[in-house]
Amino acid sequence: MRLAHANGLKAQSLANRVFGTQSSFWARDQDMLASPVVIERLSELTGQEPDDLRALTLAAYEGTLYCGHNPFGNTRWILPLGIYHRTRRRYGTQFCPLCLFDDAEPYFRRRWRLALVTMCDRHGIMLHDRCPACEAPVIWFRNELGHRRELTIGQSAKCWQCGFDLRRAPANGPPAIDGQSIMALRSLVAFHDLGWWFVGDRNLPYAHLYFDALRHLLAWLPNKKWHKLLKGVATRAAWQTEYPYAKAFEVRAVGERHRLLATAVWLLQDWPNRFIGLASGTGLSQAHVLYGQRLPCWFESEVRSALGAGFGSPSAEEVASAVSHLRQQGASVSAHALERLIGSRDARAVLPYVARGRPPLTDEEFWGVIAGIDAEMRRCKRGSRKRFLLWRDRTMFIVMRVLGKKPCEVRAMTIADGAELAKRESGGGKDSRRMIAAVSGYLHSARPRFARRAEGVLFPSSAARGRMCAQAWHNRWNRARRAIE
Numbered sequence: 001m002r003l004a005h006a007n008g009l010k011a012q013s014l015a016n017r018v019f020g021t022q023s024s025f026w027a028r029d030q031d032m033l034a035s036p037v038v039i040e041r042l043s044e045l046t047g048q049e050p051d052d053l054r055a056l057t058l059a060a061y062e063g064t065l066y067c068g069h070n071p072f073g074n075t076r077w078i079l080p081l082g083i084y085h086r087t088r089r090r091y092g093t094q095f096c097p098l099c100l101f102d103d104a105e106p107y108f109r110r111r112w113r114l115a116l117v118t119m120c121d122r123h124g125i126m127l128h129d130r131c132p133a134c135e136a137p138v139i140w141f142r143n144e145l146g147h148r149r150e151l152t153i154g155q156s157a158k159c160w161q162c163g164f165d166l167r168r169a170p171a172n173g174p175p176a177i178d179g180q181s182i183m184a185l186r187s188l189v190a191f192h193d194l195g196w197w198f199v200g201d202r203n204l205p206y207a208h209l210y211f212d213a214l215r216h217l218l219a220w221l222p223n224k225k226w227h228k229l230l231k232g233v234a235t236r237a238a239w240q241t242e243y244p245y246a247k248a249f250e251v252r253a254v255g256e257r258h259r260l261l262a263t264a265v266w267l268l269q270d271w272p273n274r275f276i277g278l279a280s281g282t283g284l285s286q287a288h289v290l291y292g293q294r295l296p297c298w299f300e301s302e303v304r305s306a307l308g309a310g311f312g313s314p315s316a317e318e319v320a321s322a323v324s325h326l327r328q329q330g331a332s333v334s335a336h337a338l339e340r341l342i343g344s345r346d347a348r349a350v351l352p353y354v355a356r357g358r359p360p361l362t363d364e365e366f367w368g369v370i371a372g373i374d375a376e377m378r379r380c381k382r383g384s385r386k387r388f389l390l391w392r393d394r395t396m397f398i399v400m401r402v403l404g405k406k407p408c409e410v411r412a413m414t415i416a417d418g419a420e421l422a423k424r425e426s427g428g429g430k431d432s433r434r435m436i437a438a439v440s441g442y443l444h445s446a447r448p449r450f451a452r453r454a455e456g457v458l459f460p461s462s463a464a465r466g467r468m469c470a471q472a473w474h475n476r477w478n479r480a481r482r483a484i485e
Contacts, residue, residue, distance in 0.1 A: 001141055001156055002107060003046070010144050018045065026086045026141065031113060032058045032078055033071060049386055049462065058113055064193050064207045065114070067321075076215055077115050079129075079250055086142070091129035093138040094254060096120035097169040106157035106167065108140060114192065115250040116211075118258035119174040121190040126172045129254040136161035174258060177237045177266045184265045185258075200271030202298055206321055213299040217264040218249040220291065228282035233263060236278075272302040279307060328470045330406050361481075363431075366401055369480050370394060383449075389462060391446040393476050395438045396459045402435040407477075411468050413458040418443050 004014035015025045018041050030038060034057050036050075043050045054060070058078055062069040065077045074080050082090030094112040099120060111117050112127065119126055130137055142160035157166050176182035196203065197210035204210050220226060222243040230241035243260060246252050252260070267275045279289060286308030290300060297318060326337055361369070373394045380387035399421070400410045422440040424432070451460040461468045 002105065011141050012144060018042075027083060029081050029083060029092075030057075031110065032075065034059075049389070052462070056110070058110065061114075061193065064195055065116075065211050066208055074248075074250070076250070077211065079113050079115050081137075086139075088137040088139050090251060091137045091253065093140070094118075094127040094129045095138060095166055095169075096123060096125065096127055097167050098123040098125060098171055100157045101167040108138070108156075111189075111192070115252075115257055116192060116214075116261060117189050118254050118261060119185065119189055121186060123171070124173070124186070126174050126258065127254055128166070128169050131159040131162060131164050131166065132169045133164035134159060134162040138166070176262055177239045180269060181262055181266045184269065185261060188261070188265070199268055199298060202271070204296075204298065205325060209296040209298065209318065213296050214264055214268065215249065216293065216295055216299075217267065218260050220289075221260060221263060222246070225288045226284070229278055229284055230263070232278045232282050233267070237266065239263065239266075272306065276302065276306045279303075328407075328474055330408055366397075370398065373397075373480055385450055388446045388450040391442055392450075392459055393480060395442040395446075396473075397477065397480065398435050398438045402431050407473050408470065411459060411470070411473060414456050415443070415447075415458050418458040 001011040004011045007014070009017075012026075015023065019025045019038070025038070028035075034054070039050050039053050042048075042053055046053075058075070059069045059071075061077070066075060069075055079092035079094070080090050081088045081092035092113065093108060094117070095108055096112070099109070099122060100106040117127065136159055139160045140156040143155045143158050145160070158164065159166060174182065174185070176185065192207075192211075195207055196205055197207040198204065199210055221230065222245065233239060234241045239262070240259060241263060243252075243256055246256075249257065249260065267278070284307065286303050289303050289307060294300070295303075331337060373390055377387050377390045377394070380390065396410055399405065399413070400407065418439050422436060422443055424436050447458075447460075451457070457467050459468055460466060461472060
């Protein structure tokens with residue numbers, strides 16, 4: 001909508017011009033399910049890289065809030081819209097009235113689509129998930145209907161059904177059990193995309209290991225089996241713990257979600273003492289807590305140890321994530337390293353993954369990857385940013401291969417290092433000559449065109465502001481390698 005207004009168009013008019021009058025653009029949740037065609041067309045219109053546009057969608061939370069993004073339906077932690085033609089049956093778009101009021105041009109934040117975000121991290125008030133006047137869901141693009149000649153900045157901040165100005169919605173403070181729990185809730189809102197998390201005195205290397213256990217509690221707390229535990233919470237903390245039935249946490253109203261989150265976060269504080277104490281005191285067994293599901297080891301092992309028999313082994317997903325992390329850091333994959341990383345008491349689970357690692361590429365396979373990058377560069381528009389980024393990747397991979405350096409060493413190289421490579425004698429064989437030519441061409445023709453602000457770094461990030469991170473390198477290498485597999 002903002003892109004259309006900036007160009008003097010209605011959102012519907014822009015969608016018709018870009019995707020055609022018969023497209024189902026408005027009948028899909030584009031923030032969550034944007035197709036490659038949509039991303040590619042928007043990339044052509046705006047001049048932005050497709051990867052940068054994809055990073056603006058809800059799929060960017062993959063790996064932090066959850067492991068796998070579902071491109072064909074609902075995903076945990078993301079509020080569903082309940083799309084029916086061009087209307088919305090569920091309350092999937094939340095908003096902070098003070099944020100909309102402060103905006104020069106009101107817009108709805110991506111994080112407001114998350115079920116665990118129930119309060120504003122900036123103003124500290126409760127979010128709304130519907131119009132306070134008529135209780136209609138927020139459908140910002142329908143504000144244009146019936147106003148053919150009107151283009152006003154504040155239009156998206158109105159209720160499409162009754163015209164109520166959402167910026168005038170009440171600003172209510174969030175309820176909480178105690179000061180510690182409200183700070184924990186604010187941390188969830190402000191740092192949900194941190195990448196790692198903490199529980200009790202433990203640091204978890206992957207945030208989704210915490211969020212998976214939290215989501216399990218939120219799903220089963222309203223179950224009748226947990227009734228006595230919730231009564232214990234109500235007695236000890238003077239907190240309302242009665243919640244109506246709902247199929248999933250994500251379909252609950254914002255007030256219910258907030259109270260459930262406050263309860264679950266309070267139970268996980270001082271882990272595992274508070275939760276285990278209340279669970280054992282009310283007769284909850286490990287079967288009632290786990291329900292036969294494989295949960296993160298930090299949670300399952302304590303539950304099995306205190307409420308059942310024995311410790312839980314890490315899931316295959318946890319082991320695979322830990323192995324990937326160790327390899328990215330250049331560390332050896334061993335049972336001892338896994339035990340230190342995820343706190344598993346059954347670290348033997350790593351052994352099959354050690355044997356299953358990818359074999360190194362042969363010389364023929366490696367130069368096949370480089371040939372694939374060359375072919376993709378030829379398809380790019382001359383002078384485009386995408387072409388320069390591919391040029392950077394090509395040079396970086398050749399340097400790594402010929403010199404036998406680790407990715408972290410290559411990412412740390414400076415322009416001075418590159419200049420020395422470019423001046424090398426070319427008597428070291430065919431591969432050495434190809435490396436010298438690649439570095440020389442990159443330094444003179446590619447790097448100055450897209451990385452003027454990244455001073456000193458030979459292979460800067462896509463944003464061209466500093467060194468490339470390990471995950472970005474990993475993604476670029478996998479993308480290039482998949483072309484030959």
